[in-house]
Amino acid sequence: MKTSSIALLVLFHTILSLAYSFATPSSIHENFLQCLSLHSDPSIPIYTPNTSSYSSILQFSVRNLRFSTPTTPKPELIITALHESHVQAAVICSRKYGLHLRIRSGGHDYEGLSYASDVPFVIVDLLNIQSISVDAENGTAWVQAGATIGQLYHNIAVKSRTYGFPAGICPTVGIGGHLSGGGYGALLRKYGLAADNIVDARLVNVDGKILDRKSMGEDLFWAIRGGGGASFGVILSYKINLVPVPPIVTVFRFNKNLEEGATALVEKWQYVADKLPQDLFIRIVVNVVNSTQREERTVQASFQALFLGGVDKLIPIMEQRFPELGLARENCTEMSWIQSVLYFAGFPINGSSEVLVDRTPLNPLDYFKAKSDYVTEPISITGLEGIWKMLLEENRPEVIFSPYGGRMSEISESAIPFPHRVENIYKIQHLVYWQEQGLKASRDHIAWIRRLYRYLIPYVSKFPRAAYLNYRDIDLGQSKNGTASYSEAKVWGIKYFKNNFDRLVKVKSKVDPDNFFRNEQSIPAVPSWAKKN
Numbered sequence: 450m451k452t453s454s455i456a457l458l459v460l461f462h463t464i465l466s467l468a469y470s471f472a473t474p475s476s477i478h479e480n481f482l483q484c485l486s487l488h489s490d491p492s493i494p495i496y497t498p499n500t501s502s503y504s505s506i507l508q509f510s511v512r513n514l515r516f517s518t519p520t521t522p523k524p525e526l527i528i529t530a531l532h533e534s535h536v537q538a539a540v541i542c543s544r545k546y547g548l549h550l551r552i553r554s555g556g557h558d559y560e561g562l563s564y565a566s567d568v569p570f571v572i573v574d575l576l577n578i579q580s581i582s583v584d585a586e587n588g589t590a591w592v593q594a595g596a597t598i599g600q601l602y603h604n605i606a607v608k609s610r611t612y613g614f615p616a617g618i619c620p621t622v623g624i625g626g627h628l629s630g631g632g633y634g635a636l637l638r639k640y641g642l643a644a645d646n647i648v649d650a651r652l653v654n655v656d657g658k659i660l661d662r663k664s665m666g667e668d669l670f671w672a673i674r675g676g677g678g679a680s681f682g683v684i685l686s687y688k689i690n691l692v693p694v695p696p697i698v699t700v701f702r703f704n705k706n707l708e709e710g711a712t713a714l715v716e717k718w719q720y721v722a723d724k725l726p727q728d729l730f731i732r733i734v735v736n737v738v739n740s741t742q743r744e745e746r747t748v749q750a751s752f753q754a755l756f757l758g759g760v761d762k763l764i765p766i767m768e769q770r771f772p773e774l775g776l777a778r779e780n781c782t783e784m785s786w787i788q789s790v791l792y793f794a795g796f797p798i799n800g801s802s803e804v805l806v807d808r809t810p811l812n813p814l815d816y817f818k819a820k821s822d823y824v825t826e827p828i829s830i831t832g833l834e835g836i837w838k839m840l841l842e843e844n845r846p847e848v849i850f851s852p853y854g855g856r857m858s859e860i861s862e863s864a865i866p867f868p869h870r871v872e873n874i875y876k877i878q879h880l881v882y883w884q885e886q887g888l889k890a891s892r893d894h895i896a897w898i899r900r901l902y903r904y905l906i907p908y909v910s911k912f913p914r915a916a917y918l919n920y921r922d923i924d925l926g927q928s929k930n931g932t933a934s935y936s937e938a939k940v941w942g943i944k945y946f947k948n949n950f951d952r953l954v955k956v957k958s959k960v961d962p963d964n965f966f967r968n969e970q971s972i973p974a975v976p977s978w979a980k981k982n
């Protein structure tokens with residue numbers, strides 16, 4: 450390096466440190482608050498650690514106790530936007546004063562990325578941006594990002610008996626994270642993902658401007674349907690196509706433990722589940738229960754199904770395709786689609802769907818850690834038995850097998866950033882829950898799930914070992930300050946997005962070249978890519 454450039458560097462460094470010494474945290478704070486009031490209106494709700502309700506506002510949307518401990522980094526400020534203009538102000542002012550911004554809708558992020566960060570940060574929380582307008586005549590709806598999918602389902606059911614929507618099973622999940630990351634539930638084999646059914650969107654970009662599909666252009670619109678919203682802007686709302694559902698659907702939940710032949714049934718299911726008619730979705734939830742036959746814990750496989758039709762049509766299909774299960778009419782219940790939503794969510798089916806509007810989870814919160822895998826070849830009996838053996842080592846483990854095929858196989862890998870399509874038989878979600886506090890418990894349970902993940906290497910997808918963005922897993926790689934290089938980010942990016950990763954980087958580089966919207970697993974900006982086609 451030449452002397453002159455060193456001198457320049459030193460000068461530059463001095464200016465930088467001067468800038469920092471003038472802008473102490475509290476003056477940044479004041480300037481920031483001034484900026485907010487300048488760019489919005491006095492009604493903008495702001496919570497600092499000194500505000501009495503700061504903690505309850507922060508806790509309200511936390512869904513994993515791992516990120517709600519005394520040592521979890523807390524935001525300097527929470528803005529619970531009431532209007533779109535408040536979101537614009539949050540973006541404009543945090544960018545202007547170099548504050549790191551986290552975006553939260555439903556707070557279900559598995560790694561707490563929407564409300565915790567190692568870098569000092571503020572949160573824009575969209576929980577109050579939650580209106581939904583269902584157009585039952587045209588079969589569409591506009592839904593704001595802070596609404597939950599339960600609120601969406603309830604609003605659809607109030608307006609129409611013939612429409613539904615193919616999003617997730619847990620009603621408290623937020624639209625903002627869920628739809629921008631994919632989103633699936635029991636209608637997946639018939640209608641694909643929630644993100645496959647988005648037709649328009651409104652978002653606040655890095656300049657604080659509101660864009661819709663037309664003004665953002667098709668590249669950015671593509672990116673926010675599966676690429677995760679947090680790398681690209683703040684999603685305000687999505688317009689979705691509703692999907693037709695019949696007046697009568699049928700559900701069953703059919704439990705078999707190891708002593709009742711669960712292993713052979715799970716093995717057979719792998720050859721059947723993705724090839725069934727698209728109207729039939731049968732997932733398997735595997736966990737550990739007290740055996741009724743023996744004084745020991747055992748593994749239980751719960752076959753849980755939604756069929757878009759009556760039981761008279763379902764039974765012959767099951768007799769032909771999966772007779773080993775031995776499903777009888779008595780094991781099935783007919784109901785409306787919205788009742789099936791209540792059923793899968795664990796609510797009484799005869800009650801009002803109004804319960805879906807409640808943002809408070811049905812069950813007490815747990816500490817948990819989860820991972821995901823895709824399966825392209827059936828796992829052998831021996832392979833399955835190895836999984837069961839590992840499950841029996843844990844207190845509250847769970848694995849969920851969700852069938853693919855049907856509509857999922859018809860959509861191309863590049864239609865949206867979510868790439869996991871025709872090659873898959875099913876997806877596995879691995880989970881472990883616990884209630885013990887403290888670092889040791891966390892370490893032990895996380896170590897267990899990492900062992901399970903290692904055990905599964907021979908049985909699951911390879912090159913890349915694919916993963917589902919909405920089951921975010923920081924073990925796949927991360928950047929603590931959100932500034933990963935292309936090659937660092939590619940490690941996890943290729944698992945979540947396969948060949949779509951590069952296109953996401955291109956979009957990111959165009960719309961946010963300075964990488965304002967970032968987190969531990971965000972899409973990196975490569976400025977020289979901004980002009981690439």
Ligand SMILES: Cc1cc2nc3c(=O)[nH]c(=O)nc-3n(C[C@H](O)[C@H](O)[C@H](O)COP(=O)(O)OP(=O)(O)OC[C@H]3O[C@@H](n4cnc5c(N)ncnc54)[C@H](O)[C@@H]3O)c2cc1C
Pocket residue numbers: 512551552553554555556557558559562563575594595616617618619621622623624625626627629630631632633634677678679680682683684685919920968
């Ligand atoms: C109990 C539970 C059940 C679940 N069930 C299912 C299921 O059935 N099917 C399924 O597919 N998934 C399921 N998930 C996963 C869920 O889809 C993801 O966690 C999803 O990202 C959550 O969205 P959120 O808005 O609630 O979360 P948040 O934590 O608010 O956000 C998740 C991510 O999206 C970003 N984000 C949020 N809002 C916006 C926005 N408006 N603009 C830009 N970026 C934003 C956040 O910054 C964060 O990175 C479940 C999760 C939990 C905890």
Ligand SMILES: *[C@@H]1O[C@H](CO)[C@@H](O)[C@H](O)[C@H]1NC(C)=O
Pocket residue numbers: 478497498499
């Ligand atoms: C919070 O209160 C403390 C003590 O009362 C004060 O020193 C501090 O400046 C306050 N912080 C903010 C952000 O208002």
Ligand SMILES: *[C@@H]1O[C@H](CO)[C@@H](O)[C@H](O)[C@H]1NC(C)=O
Pocket residue numbers: 584585586587
């Ligand atoms: C249905 O869509 C048409 C065309 O976009 C629109 O004019 C009409 O108002 C919509 N119907 C309702 C009920 O909003």
Ligand SMILES: *[C@@H]1O[C@H](CO)[C@@H](O)[C@H](O)[C@H]1NC(C)=O
Pocket residue numbers: 702703704705777779780
């Ligand atoms: C199926 O229904 C029959 C008849 O009611 C019942 O005996 C059996 O236990 C049910 N099977 C399962 C697995 O629920």
Ligand SMILES: *[C@@H]1O[C@H](CO)[C@@H](O)[C@H](O)[C@H]1NC(C)=O
Pocket residue numbers: 738739
């Ligand atoms: C299983 O049995 C143990 C010991 O009897 C008990 O503590 C536990 O609650 C039981 N678990 C379930 C799921 O019933």
Ligand SMILES: *[C@@H]1O[C@H](CO)[C@@H](O)[C@H](O)[C@H]1NC(C)=O
Pocket residue numbers: 798799
């Ligand atoms: C729901 O209502 C129907 C009809 O009134 C009844 O037959 C059924 O048993 C009820 N189911 C439950 C779970 O209460």
Ligand SMILES: *[C@@H]1O[C@H](CO)[C@@H](O)[C@H](O)[C@H]1NC(C)=O
Pocket residue numbers: 929930932
């Ligand atoms: C982010 O962290 C990496 C090391 O992990 C460091 O090299 C880089 O300079 C940091 N970037 C910023 C902007 O702090």
